[in-house]
Amino acid sequence: MSRPRIAIAGFQHETNTFSPAPTRMENFESGGAWPALTRGADLFDVFLGLNIPLGGFIDAAKDDCDLVPILWSNAEPGGYVAQDAFDRISAMIASGLEEAGELDGLYLDLHGAMVTEDFEDGEGELLRRLRAVVGPDLPIAVSLDLHGNLTREFVELASVLAIYRTYPHVDMAATGARAHKLLMETLANGRPFAKAFRQLEYLIPLQAQSTMREPGRRIYGLLPGFESPGVASVDLAFGFPPADIHHCGTSIVAFGSDQDAVDQAADSLLETLRKSESEFHNPLVPANAAVRQAMDAANGAEKPIVLADPQDNPGAGAVGDTTGLLKALVQEGAKKACLGMLWDPESARKAHETGVGGTFEASLGDCLPQPDCSSLDIAVRVEAVSDGQFRFTGPMFGGTHADLGLMAVLLILDDHSEVRVVVGSRRAQNADQAIYRHIGIDPTEQKIVAVKSAVHFLADYQPIAEQVIFTESPGANPCQLDRIPFKRLRSGVRLGPEGPAYAPAAQ
Template identity: 50%
Template sequence: MARIAVGGMQHETNTFAPSRADYAAFEDGGGWPGVQVGDTLFDAVAGANIPVQGAIESLRAAGHALVPLAWAAASPSAHVTVDAFERIVGALTDRLRAALPVDGVYLDLHGAMVTEHHDDGEGEILRRVREIVGPDVPVVASLDLHANVTRGMVAHSDALSIYRTYPHVDMAATGARAAGLLMRMLGTGRRFAKAHRTLDYLTGIPSQSTFIEPANGLYALLERIEQRNGVALSFAPGFPMADFPECGMSVVGYGLDEAATRAAVDEMAGAVADAEKDFALTLLAPDEAVERAMARGEPGAPVVLADTQDNPGAGGNGDTTALLAALIRHRARDAVLGMLIDPPSARRAHEAGQGATLDFALGEISGVPGHVPLAGRFTVERIGDGRFTCTGPMFKGFRMQLGPMALLRSEAAPGVRVVLASSKCQAGDQEMFRHLGVEPIRQRIVALKSSVHFRADFQPIAREVLVVRSPGPALADPADFRWTRLRPGIRMRPLGPAFRPA
């Protein structure tokens, strides 16, 4: 039986987003459990599809003793503040020092965290952990599919395991896979050979979904290469919203044979390079998307509209209203948009009460240039406290606490309703609508503040999914960002222009 330290910190940083992640953002969690230090970690994540829970279950099943450190997560946003990073990582490393000696360390990390003082947040966490435990204690981490895997992350860890699905239905499974790599090293006393390759183009997150090609085929190939070479292989399409030199796609592998490990990583990286042209994706303007959805959607087979550029899961604040305005302008029928993150309007709906009709100025709180709140008269159809448990494939077991929520119906277009929430979270689970009495499959149009995670629970009921280019900071085409710090020569979209420093 080994003694294994367990902890982590999850944040996906869009350096172009309007608001930063302070300590309060991690206390809130954005749908994930808040900051946990010590024994509270185990109860907080129990039953949830979270990497650390998958690792905990796997390690416990093998009879190992677990030492809880600290763990935290926050909604994607701009940079993590110095205060938040140092408080959380400080708690993690303080407990690790106090727990020594340990036989191994498992960390639940994201891989795309940029802080106010570190481009590579995860690399810095792994560096500090390695400094404490020394070179002989194996350190492994699980990472998000959107990880920008850096040289520092690879150097300071013994193995990294990355999600293989987007939507991320395999989060807990990836934690278990990382734990398995740790246990292999503990059992054999041997470390893995490493190989790491980066790609020379960026791709937008809507086209990274494993529900569609080329990602679906690439991950199937990854598993075949793994089996053929006996190598633990991971492919990260990256998070193309972090303006620093190591942003981008990568492949990393681990095996006992150095040549086989290198060959497996090279083969996978070659396949990703060959798929560049296939990562292009059609994006629709709001009016075009609504018109198409009105023609094709019906109860039982709604058209789903992905309001991808205002996705709270990619650094948006979930408060832009251009798509809602298009639904109202075209007088769509049986249409619902969710979730619009607007705490003042949700609070006002609660104060007015169910059945009240009054004027609202919805959204646009974060100040996207050129946009003002959507003014109109709405009826408060339903209110809720924002407390419910998700049931979909990705968010299953997540205990949501989204603050006051409300369902409003437009008086100008009575077929259009909007779900308001008070805490930032992307719309990725049908329970977010059912909490307010809306059954998504009975709608003609379901508009979602999400890029891809919604597909796990909504694509099975959808006649069609349309990706909408509506205002927001999570740009679907990476070439639209004003990059300043990418590595020279990387293409800013598939087959697109290469970055050149000013």
């Protein structure tokens, strides 16, 4: 087979429909923890070598495909994607395909949980628009996030899917490479794969989804074993619960040459998930109790105690500006403790104006007012500042250039505690120690390290932690699923493992 011409593009967003943080065009254009909107040949310079699916696809395909680069864009998880932004970026990709000439295939680096102001299934609508350009028969390979909320319509529009198999997502580039492999198999076969799509009857909370822990580790470890001469791939998306849409939840996709074998593999994995329901746990400790537990555990410990603040995790669409856990650290008198990153552009600006060593009266957090949230009004000393430009170094984001705007380390001036908070100007979850290290804080020298993240932090922080505690504090990423005010979820889905069944009429 001659070298196929493959167009490549990406358009990612993880939409939390309960988040007050808007997702506009400028969020896709500006970057932050992810690269900014990139077009044309610049895709090769920006993404090759990064742990991003597009980078993995480029690396796998560069020797056997002629790649036609179009566009890649991502915005930090947040609220509904503005319809104007979705329309504009979709049109850019469609226009690029129209100008690309004759193609043998298309690769898309998508997320799977995008919700726009007009469409619950953002990826499905994108594929419908692109199919109108390339036709119904062009092979389209798509890589997806493990947190995708998939629909049958979307699966039908794609030719083949590859989904991350790790959470934290340390295999994003590897997933792009798998998408390349499956696309090449499709081209070699000369006919479409048979498909199977299944949905699970219960939702799984984000902090119970980690593949570094059970049962996620065991279940995802089963996936390669499903491959056979008749089954090319079986993948699992745990889903993204804070999305009030009909198809929110866990789903299974399988592809191969033998429809019966594909169906059997999907059914087998579905039965495994059903039998594993009781194994998923959601242990959240109220913030003050979690801090006291951390302080006790830190006595004599050789490593820091890591506190996660999952309900204010910007990586799941929360704002990243709530102060519940920060207040608990101060109230309980925590020593050698740090928290990062608090999204607070105004405090970061004041810190730069004040200068290192100076003090000012800060009103920390609460930049986007939310229920049960308030700022922490207290004096602080500026200990360090940065422009927010640095390289991530951890297993998930390593090598990616961060641009988080003005940042600062602020010491809370309190007689009973020793707490430092890292503030920044662009929302980002703390999944990489570089957020602390680049500005002068060594996490391994702290007794307590608090991170605004749900699970991704585990890749870089669990190896240095004596213990990890998941805290319950206010935020826009609701983790107690039976408390989420769903209105559009399909009837009968259980709100958490062994949780109550959702009944729309009861809301």
